[in-house]
Amino acid sequence: MSNSNGAPLKSIIETPLTEALVNELFHQQDQDGSFPATESLGKVFNVDFERIKQQLNEKGLQASISDEVYRLISTASVLFYFLYNSQKAKFPIDIATINELVAKARSELESLSLKDDPIVQTYIDKGELAVKFVISTRQRHDNVCAKLKLPQTNWESYIQTLMGLEK
Secondary structure: OOOOOOOOOOOHHHHOOHHHHHHHHHHHOOOOOOOOOOHHHHHOOOOOHHHHHHHHHHHHOHHHHHHHHHHHHHHHHHHHHHHHHOOOOOOOHHHHHHHHHHHHHHHHHOOOOHHOOOHHHHHHHHHHHHHHHHHHHHHOOOOOOHHHHOOOHHHHHHHHHHOOOOO
């Protein structure tokens, strides 16, 4: 597991993007679009989500929202992984830019012959579902970063810092 103190999720962006990895990721995705912060997902990227959970709990994360916040972190991590590997995004990245990139990917797909490939279409749909989960969950819990006295003011900055994408 990655032991980098400043970026405990850095090995996510160091993980090679393969078709097998993509299939494994989407297999773990929940119906609501989220990727649960489980040991199984952690193994895909060689990270320990339990460490992040423990740190947030120690800072006072409320049990009533903790599962949703953990899923926000793991789902956004997966999205940032894909954006990082697409090389179409400059980090740090904000929520508005994420929305724009997904819309652009959808329109690019529509113009390609790939749009008729049901597997590609499924992956795009699942990606959009993940983005919707991240955006809605982030909006519901946007004040939690301040309540927990995190050094970052929003979830996307916090997660990108964990991944070593934001200094």
